[in-house]
Amino acid sequence: MARYYLTCAIDYANGEPHAGHAFEKVGADVIARYRRSLGDDVRFAIGMDEHGQGIAEEAARRGSDPQAFVDEMANVWGGVWRRLGISNDDFIRTTEARHSRAVVAIIERMREAGDLYTDRYAGYYCVRCERFRKENELADGRCPLHPKREITWTEEENYFFRLSRYRDPLLQHLETHPEFVQPASRRNEILRLLEGGLDDISASRSRLPWGIPFPGAQDHTVYVWMDALTNYLSTTGFPEDGYEDWWPAHLHVIGKDITRFHCVIWPAMLLSAGVELPRTVWAHGFVSVAGGKISKDAGSELNLDELNDRHGKDAFRFFLMREAPWDGDRNFSSAAELLERFDRRYNAELANDLGNLVSRTAAMVHKYREGRALPGGETVLDEARVSSLRAYHDRMEAFLLHEGIEAILGLVRRANAFVDHEEPWKLAKEGESAADRLDSALGALVRCLRSVAAMLGPFMPDKAAELWQRMGGSEGPPTYAEAAAAPVAAGLQAGEAASAATPIDVRKGPSLFPRYDPDP
RNA sequence: GGCAGGGUAGCUCAGCCUGGUAGAGCAAGGGACUCAUAAGCCCUAGGUCGCGGGUUCAAAUCCCGCCCCUGCCA
Numbered sequence: 001m002a003r004y005y006l007t008c009a010i011d012y013a014n015g016e017p018h019a020g021h022a023f024e025k026v027g028a029d030v031i032a033r034y035r036r037s038l039g040d041d042v043r044f045a046i047g048m049d050e051h052g053q054g055i056a057e058e059a060a061r062r063g064s065d066p067q068a069f070v071d072e073m074a075n076v077w078g079g080v081w082r083r084l085g086i087s088n089d090d091f092i093r094t095t096e097a098r099h100s101r102a103v104v105a106i107i108e109r110m111r112e113a114g115d116l117y118t119d120r121y122a123g124y125y126c127v128r129c130e131r132f133r134k135e136n137e138l139a140d141g142r143c144p145l146h147p148k149r150e151i152t153w154t155e156e157e158n159y160f161f162r163l164s165r166y167r168d169p170l171l172q173h174l175e176t177h178p179e180f181v182q183p184a185s186r187r188n189e190i191l192r193l194l195e196g197g198l199d200d201i202s203a204s205r206s207r208l209p210w211g212i213p214f215p216g217a218q219d220h221t222v223y224v225w226m227d228a229l230t231n232y233l234s235t236t237g238f239p240e241d242g243y244e245d246w247w248p249a250h251l252h253v254i255g256k257d258i259t260r261f262h263c264v265i266w267p268a269m270l271l272s273a274g275v276e277l278p279r280t281v282w283a284h285g286f287v288s289v290a291g292g293k294i295s296k297d298a299g300s301e302l303n304l305d306e307l308n309d310r311h312g313k314d315a316f317r318f319f320l321m322r323e324a325p326w327d328g329d330r331n332f333s334s335a336a337e338l339l340e341r342f343d344r345r346y347n348a349e350l351a352n353d354l355g356n357l358v359s360r361t362a363a364m365v366h367k368y369r370e371g372r373a374l375p376g377g378e379t380v381l382d383e384a385r386v387s388s389l390r391a392y393h394d395r396m397e398a399f400l401l402h403e404g405i406e407a408i409l410g411l412v413r414r415a416n417a418f419v420d421h422e423e424p425w426k427l428a429k430e431g432e433s434a435a436d437r438l439d440s441a442l443g444a445l446v447r448c449l450r451s452v453a454a455m456l457g458p459f460m461p462d463k464a465a466e467l468w469q470r471m472g473g474s475e476g477p478p479t480y481a482e483a484a485a486a487p488v489a490a491g492l493q494a495g496e497a498a499s500a501a502t503p504i505d506v507r508k509g510p511s512l513f514p515r516y517d518p519d520p
Numbered sequence: 521g522g523c524a525g526g527g528u529a530g531c532u533c534a535g536c537c538u539g540g541u542a543g544a545g546c547a548a549g550g551g552a553c554u555c556a557u558a559a560g561c562c563c564u565a566g567g568u569c570g571c572g573g574g575u576u577c578a579a580a581u582c583c584c585g586c587c588c589c590u591g592c593c594a
Contacts, residue, residue, distance in 0.1 A: 185525065189592045192523065196593075256591075285591090323532085328525095329590080330532090341532085344546065352559050360556035367555070409545090420561040425554065511557050 004040040006032060006251040007232050009258060010047040010092065013073040014058040017080050019302050019320075023287045026317045027326050027401055028253040029086045033458035034396050034404075036087075043246055045235040046081065047092035048074050052224040056210040066210050070095055080304055085313055085461055092235045094227055100212045102234035103227055107203070107215050109273035115162040121202055122155040159204040159214060161226075166268035167198045173267065179280050181263045182399065183327040186256060186283040190263045201265065229266045233275070249278040256283040282399055285329035287320070289338060302335050310339075311346045311516060314460035318405070319345055321459055326401040346516055353412050354452070355513035358467060360419060361445045365506040368428045369442060373472075373504045376440035381418045384411060385448050392455050401459075408455045415448050446471055446504050463512060472504035 008028045011021060025046065032044035050070040059069035074093055081088065092099060110116055171194045174180055174187065181187035204220035205211065211221030221227075232252060236243040254262050262281045270277050289302070308316050319342050324330030332338040365373050388411035395403040422441040427434040453468035469475070 185591085188524065193593070259592085331590090337531090341546090347559095348546065351557060356557055356559045358556095360560075362556090364555045406545095413545095416560050417562095419555070420553080423553085423555090428555090513557080515557055515559080 001039060001041045003043070003246065004032075004035045004251075005043045005045075005236070005246045005249045006035075006253065007044075007235075007249055008046040008088075009252075009254040009262075010049045010094070010228060010231050011077060012052075012054070013048045013050045013070045013077070014054050017077050017304060019304060019307060020287050022080075022084060022304055022307075022316075023320050023324060024253060024255060024284060025081055025086050026084060026320050027284060029084075029088075030317075030321060030401050030458040031251065031253070031396075031399065032087055033461060037454065037457055043090070043235075044088045045090040045092055045232070046086065046088045047090070047231055047235070048077060048094065049224070049228040049231070050074075050093055050095045051211040051221070051227050053208055053210065056208075067095065083305065083308055083313060085317065087461075090235045092231045094212075094231060096234075098237075099231060099234040102238045103212050103222055103230045104215050105239035106230055106233065106269060106273045106275070107222060107226070109275075110161065110203075110269060111215070113272045113274070115165065115272045116159050116203060117162070118157060119160050120155065121158045121160075122153070125152055125154040156206045158202040158206065159217065159220065160200045161203040161269070161272070163201050163265065163268050164198045166271055167194055169271055170194055170264060170267060173277065177279075180277070181259070182280055182282050186259050186263070190259060193260060193264065198264070225261055225265060226269060229261060229269065232266075232278070238275075248276040250280065252278050252281045254281060254283055256285055259283045284326055285324070287324050288329065288331045289333075289335055302338065307342075310342065311350075311513075312463075314463040315346050315350060315513070316342075318350065318460050321401050322349070322405050324402070326399060343516055343518060346513070349409060349412075350513040351511075351515040353409065353416060355511055355515075357412055357416055357419075357445075358449060358470070358512050359508075361442075361449060362470060362506050362508045364424050365442050365446065366508055368424065368438060371506055371508075373442045373446040373506055374439040375502060376436070376443035379418070379440050379444040381415060381441075381444040381448055384414045384418075385444075385451050388414075389451055389455070396458075404455070405459060408452060411448065411452060415445060419445065443504075446506060450504075466509070467512060470507045470509055472506060 006028060008024055011017065028044065028046070032042050035042045048070065050073075055070060056066050059066040062069060064072075070093070074091075078091060094100075107116070171191070174191055174194070178184075178187065181190050201223070203223050203226055204214040204217065205223060206220050208221050211224060212227050214220035214222050232249055233243070233247065236246040238247065252262055259281070262283075267277045310316065311319075322345060323341060332341070365371060388407050391410075392404050392407040395401075395407060418441070422437075424438055424441050427438040427441065449467060450471045450473065453464045453471060453473065456467070457464040465473075
């Protein structure tokens with residue numbers, strides 16, 4: 001069984017999660033579930049970044065002890081992810097002992113490699129960015145990203161990491177591994193950044209107690225980004241034996257705003273420490289409202305739990321993946337527009353197209369064949385089904401999740417047209433003479449819905465499982481193998497997909513996606 | 521300021537690489553049907569393809585300039 005380790009960026013524990021965070025978690029979860037549906041042994045890790053001055057200050061502001069504060073935040077965030085159906089196998093927190101052990105280990109390896117040295121640093125320090133800014137980087141004497149914060153002149157003796165030394169190796173790695181940074185637009189940005197040269201960066205902070213003590217200099221703490229990045233390694237058990245069962249990671253899912261940390265600093269740290277590099281860093285775009293990240297402004301109208309409850313969590317997951325491209329951005333002009341599109345998509349695509357297809361199929365199988373769909377012969381719908389499976393598989397392997405959904409919906413539309421074209425109700429009236437044709441049509445529809453369930457599983461786990469079971473599937477999530485989709489996944493001939501079908505007992509049930517009628 | 525991507529039907533976008541009748545989905549209007557969640561199916565879009573030049577028999581599609589938006593870096 002192939003192993004597959006993927007991660008999300010860990011979240012900074014100084015505030016509440018919003019729809020933008022959900023976009024990343026759901027996308028990564030879709031990939032995790034997709035890999036599982038293919039039979040991979042998946043490890044999916046998410047977590048919290050709990051160190052740094054920003055946390056210490058927020059805790060103080062709330063009159064709380066930092067540890068108590070991050071404990072509370074971990075509960076809040078973890079709860080949200082549970083309600084969204086995020087199937088993470090681990091939840092790493094940077095205040096855990098297993099994490100600081102890994103951080104200390106990697107720092108020590110970097111030191112042994114001769115990549116750490118001490119120097120005096122002076123500059124303006126932005127607490128929110130957790131980084132120094134040069135004078136010419138300031139706007140009106142403040143950090144351009146956080147203009148509301150005072151920025152303070154700071155001088156300190158720091159440890160530095162010889163990042164500059166890794167410019168050429170990194171460039172070479174990106175050249176020889178084009179899949180390392182994706183999508184390609186992000187890779188180009190990193191290439192250009194590297195071509196411009198790299199400065200060494202500080203690896204420690206003094207007078208900042210809320211962090212991991214720097215090995216060999218207990219009055220310093222490890223630079224928060226180096227601390228945070230190492231989480232990907234610490235969930236594998238690094239540096240203990242056996243961590244290589246999961247490392248290198250196949251995929252780091254991150255936001256496009258932190259590519260430099262994941263595509264430059266992190267791999268440089270790993271190169272320095274003599275640890276293998278992750279295979280791919282995927283930088284997704286943002287879901288935004290009125291041009292800004294979804295946050296406090298839109299937050300009142302776009303509360304995550306309310307969005308989750310509006311049409312059910314699976315519908316919300318579907319909406320996020322359907323509406324926003326996984327390789328780009330999606331801006332809504334207002335919170336109202338977002339909700340309107342959510343409602344429309346829900347009614348048009350889930351209730352009308354898919355939900356109705358499920359009920360009309362189940363109803364016909366019961367009305368004309370007492371609930372049992374016979375295999376019948378292959379139809380044009382089987383051809384459409386196989387090509388959808390192919391397209392879906394292609395798109396999902398390329399991490400184009402929104403296009404994967406499109407492949408599913410295309411098949412659903414096709415199936416509805418197929419019903420109207422075949423007119424099974426007429427075939428039923430014709431009796432014996434049309435019996436074969438009726439069986440073929442109903443069989444094709446049931447096979448189609450089984451494949452839809454398999455493809456939909458990563459996006460809408462509960463609804464897909466329900467659909468799967470109604471269409472004669474066994475307990476548990478649908479898989480490629482069982483959904484007559486295995487030949488496609490395995491690259492075999494298309495025709496074999498349908499021939500595996502045997503009589504299928506179909507169950508009727510309440511509407512899978514009841515139409516939403518907003519205050520008639 | 522440098523680099524990258526983008527500006528196409530009311531909305532969200534595809535097409536542009538490999539020039540030659542402008543497409544899809546949603547929303548809207550009409551029709552035939554009845555298995556179904558009054559859902560589905562079929563028909564209906566006359567949009568200066570950001571602006572101005574150029575190349576060509578022919579440009580949304582290639583070249584040049586400009587305007588606007590977004591991102592990365594300064």
